[in-house]
Amino acid sequence: MSARVLYRRVAGRGHVFPWLKKDSLRAKRLHGVRGETEAEAGERGGTETETQPLQAALPSSYRLHYSPAVYYRAEAEGQVPEVRAEGDEGKQRLVALARPFRRQTNHYSVSSSRRLSSTKNKLLDLAFNGSFERRTPSPPLYRREHQTPDLKLDPRAFQRCRTEYGSMTLDLSRRATPIQSKQAFLLLHKASVLKGRMKASDVTQFLSELGSLYQEQTPLVRSDTRFIMLLRYSVENLRQFTNAELLQVLQAFVRLGLPSTHSMLGLYENELIERASHMSLHELLLAADLWRCLGKQVPQFLKHLYNSVNLYLGQLGIPELVQLLYVMGEGRRCPNHLIQPIEQILMRHLDKLHPEEIGAVSLGLFKSQTSLSEGAVNCIVDKANAVIEEMSDFAMVNVFKLLRFSHLDHRAWLDIMAQEVPRRAPRMDVQGLMHVTLACSALHYRNDSILLSVAERLPSVTQHCRSKDSSKLLWSFGTLGVLPSQCPDLYPNLVEALRQRKAEFQRYPEHLLTGLLGLAFVSQFPEDLLALALSPQFVSQAVRNTQLELKKDFFTLDSTVALELPHWTGPRLASELGEEVAALLWKYAQSDICQKPEVLEAERLLQDLLGGEQFVCKRMILPHTRSVDLEVHLDSTGTPVPVDSSHEATSITEKSISTSPSHTGWQKIEITLTEDLLSQLVNSKKTTDPLALSATSRLPVLHRVEQDEGDRLFNVGVDLSGDLIGSITKPSSPVCTARDFHKATIKLAIQVSNRNHYCYQSQQLLGLHALKRRQLQLAGYRVVELNHWEWFPLLKKSHAEKLAYLHCKVYSSLDYS
Structure with a gap:
């Protein structure tokens, strides 16, 4: 019998030769640090990597070859702390890790699933396998916005203001008694024994218990083929779940860190859409909150939720209203037919809102672009003004966002911000400072107490700036005429932050133009960034973006360079494009100005x-x-x-x-x-x-x-x-x-x-x-x-x-x- 056949017979039963232990443990450490197998990376839309097939070497030299690239992900995608395996627990993890080494073609084909009816599981096979045949490479790193490491704000803090939120939201800070990976693998073993005899209640119980696993150990479970088998049986029993069980399964998915791109979630969304008309208001709001926690956009489900809200307007108390506005904000839409009822209910309950709830309401209205009446917005800001000392920095910034969207100059709020922002600025994060400054710019409100306190804080945190933050800060300070002489360290630090994020401009060209125009307002001209912005390649790529209208900004920047930098020898905008924009601007001016x-x-x-x-x-x-x-x-x-x-x-x-x-x-x-x-x-x-x-x-x-x-x-x-x-x-x-x-x-x-x-x-x-x-x-x-x-x-x-x-x-x- 050849070495290859011998290896397959023995390893197929879950055993690992002692001489494989060293390489396998090394692979496991890599896996523990990065937290994903190639299969899961594929679910996330990652670049599909080609691994070397397992080959049995000559009898004189038995070696297990593997591809380390399978276990390494780009730094931008985050890291999972290393998990050490010891004793029996280590052996079980080793077995779980050995399986993906052998399966290089279909990562979701498991032996136990062969008993499932092929007719019965046509959609199921499509969900698990079809999408992986059409994998698209992951976008390059510059397409991912840099996340601020020092950001410690909790957008869901308002949900802890009242116990009533517990029935319509998932409290991520609370979880059942955590279990170790040893117990998790035991549960998976039980699930694999039951196989086709599993009922909907069994699937719910298994997934719920697995959801109690320590967060840093969940990648080990997600990569186990027995867990993937469990997901297949959850889809097979989808119609048999009660509403409560279905929501319980989604909660388990959240705690297990299931990626939002997992194709199976589309089947769950369709099931919830079909049940929407028969679900209670709290069940609908909980489902919407779970989709938010999973990070999956579900516009069709939200449409059914908004239509159902009309039936429950009389049941909208404070927690229901605030949670609904939170959901609308995260979904970036509020239907027109709900604006007036929401305003009426909000005005009725406004005096009873907690400070954090006011912040949540303001953010929901801002993100969903919901235009309330001027009187209603003034009432909300009046209430915020009365409880400003109890509001968190996050809630305060959200009120600023609402004013910015509404274009209202609430004088009492602006006056109190002249005291509050300087007091809070030394502890605020980059994004909060950016939104405060941007709101002042949008309202044309220049207050040196606010602006100089922000400028004093920024140099110490600019290393955490996204290109979006740097550009909007530069625009805001430039618009309000804050001169470099007033804050010598501000502009050089923000310009350097822009340089550090050059790669992001390939996807977000508007950020570079915004920052450079803000600098031009105060006669600052970083020539390396100007050369990049006016280069033919950058201009061509940016103007092809149909979602953005950047030609006017290019025209303003290019003409400014011509007038203020007579020594300029760098690239310039094509004359045809300049003439086109000038004609468009004159046509508009004739009809308006x-x-x-x-x-x-x-x-x-x-x-x-x-x-x-x-x-x-x-x-x-x-x-x-x-x-x-x-x-x-x-x-x-x-x-x-x-x-x-x-x-x-x-x-x-x-x-x-x-x-x-x-x-x-x-x-x-x-x-x-x-x-x-x-x-x-x-x-x-x-x-x-x-x-x-x-x-x-x-x-x-x-x-x-x-x-x-x-x-x-x-x-x-x-x-x-x-x-x-x-x-x-x-x-x-x-x-x-x-x-x-x-x-x-x-x-x-x-x-x-x-x-x-x-x-x-x-x-x-x-x-x-x-x-x-x-x-x-x-x-x-x-x-x-x-x-x-x-x-x-x-x-x-x-x-x-x-x-x-x-x-x-x-x-x-x-x-x-």
């Missing part, structure tokens, strides 16, 4: 003031800044010069549409100043508004006028100095002719701003608008701003007052020195 009443009025009055539409060009001087300006040219004497935009490199060829009648010359534009008007302008009422210009005489106090986009108007006046009065009353200047073009031309970019260009209740420009102001000056323009707190109140005033204001703005920008 150009039609705003405050812009149209400024254009019409400037044409009246300067002598005709040829002296005012409404266009995007810098298209990459995504806004419109009114361009005016004056010579050195202040005489208007017709604006010819056809020769401008960044101009739009389409002629601006004017709504005002044309005028033929500056000499025909006159402002009649009567004694009454002059008295009104000079002897105006004083205002104490801090945003008004400082002067000794002002216009009468103006009434607030409602404008588009909810712009806030301020009661301010127009300064009238002796120079301004002289400018208004001086003789008209003749229109410049073609012979005067040789004179130096002063180019003005007149901007009509609104409150969304500034930080909340501040005169601090936001990042993109500060960048535009800086780059207009680099392009040779003098910026003249019609501030919204000055211009909007004047829109209801007389024609003469508006002309006086514009005349002051235009001519005070000239330098006659």
Whole structure:
């Protein structure tokens, strides 16, 4: 008898030769550390590895060959602590480990399953074997977001606020008396003896008891072929399980760490979908919670759950409501028909919510993108404000997320955050700090107490930043205008964190662009990252992604490099792509920004003031800044010069549409100043508004006028100095002719701003608008701003007052020195 045959006969009975022990133990140690066999790695979508077949060597040299690669996984997938085998327990593990060594073709073909009817198990065979024939390689490591090692937050902490959650959730912190692997293998042996005689209750009992195994030892059980046989019998008995048994089996799967990609779970999902209409509310919520614990997306089951909730609206108490919102948040969807009932029930129970439940509600609404009424959101934040001292950092950040999504500036909450964030920041994790800063950015709320405390904490934890965290932090600080001089260590550390995560940009290109734009807002330009972002390969890969619209960001970044880095010799965006984006931006601007009443009025009055539409060009001087300006040219004497935009490199060829009648010359534009008007302008009422210009005489106090986009108007006046009065009353200047073009031309970019260009209740420009102001000056323009707190109140005033204001703005920008 050959050595090969002898080995198969003996080993087939579960024995291992003494001379195999050394290699087998070595393999077992590897297996214990990594925690998966090749079969299980295949279930997780891992790259299928080819192992060397067992070969019986010549009788003089018996050696067992194996492939160590089978037992090694990438570091990104985590590690399982080493499990040492001793005594009888070690022998049983050794036997369990020896089986996968011999089976190299079908990892799920077990001898005991051959007695199952092939007709009866057609779906079963498909579930266990079909998917493995079509395995796809695992994505490369850069596709997995780096997990923050120091993250110790518990998103499910709210479930410990009330005992009622126990009937609809799985408490992962509690488990039955743990068992050793020796007991687990004994259970598997009993299951293999019963085989086809197992009933649904037997399967439930075996799996439930196995679920008590120590967590670090579960990989040994999952890799055992007897466990796989048990899974096959669980599927065969699927229809025989009661609802309680079915949920008990799913709980066992969670505790055993069954991968979410296991094809068998699809059969369980289908079974639960069929039973959904006959399950109680608590059973439905528990099933949804178990799917969440398994990490499997089950949109069809959740759809049935949401439809069933309509039948149980009267049973929705506080725990049911909070758990439902948690499930909706993790499923990233809330059906429209449930929004109003949920809001009504939430408002009814709001005063009784615990602090952690408020955080869970806020997170659920945020993740599911559920838009409650403004009053309801304010009530939730009011409640959070009242119990802020009892809230965890996690719950506090969730309230911030809700405000960010709702775009509401809850002043009381923002004020208390100015004390709470600096107190908590030294102990907060990277993601919490990122979300606080991002919420401030989204709300345009700059508070140095919050921002500088976050900036002080970040350098010590940036090694844990994902590319997403680094990029959003850079964007937020840049948007709010936090300068590098204010926090010298912040930007270098975040930039270095971006460099450490370069590989992630291949899947998440938006993170690199977000971070670089945030840096550009504060004049920071890391050239190695810019070269990567503008490289043809990176641009081509990013713009092919149909789920993201990144062309505008590429255009803004490329144009910024052209203006602010004149020495740049690195890659640039293709001119065709830039022209395409510029045309799209102008098309949008014509239908939106150009039609705003405050812009149209400024254009019409400037044409009246300067002598005709040829002296005012409404266009995007810098298209990459995504806004419109009114361009005016004056010579050195202040005489208007017709604006010819056809020769401008960044101009739009389409002629601006004017709504005002044309005028033929500056000499025909006159402002009649009567004694009454002059008295009104000079002897105006004083205002104490801090945003008004400082002067000794002002216009009468103006009434607030409602404008588009909810712009806030301020009661301010127009300064009238002796120079301004002289400018208004001086003789008209003749229109410049073609012979005067040789004179130096002063180019003005007149901007009509609104409150969304500034930080909340501040005169601090936001990042993109500060960048535009800086780059207009680099392009040779003098910026003249019609501030919204000055211009909007004047829109209801007389024609003469508006002309006086514009005349002051235009001519005070000239330098006659």
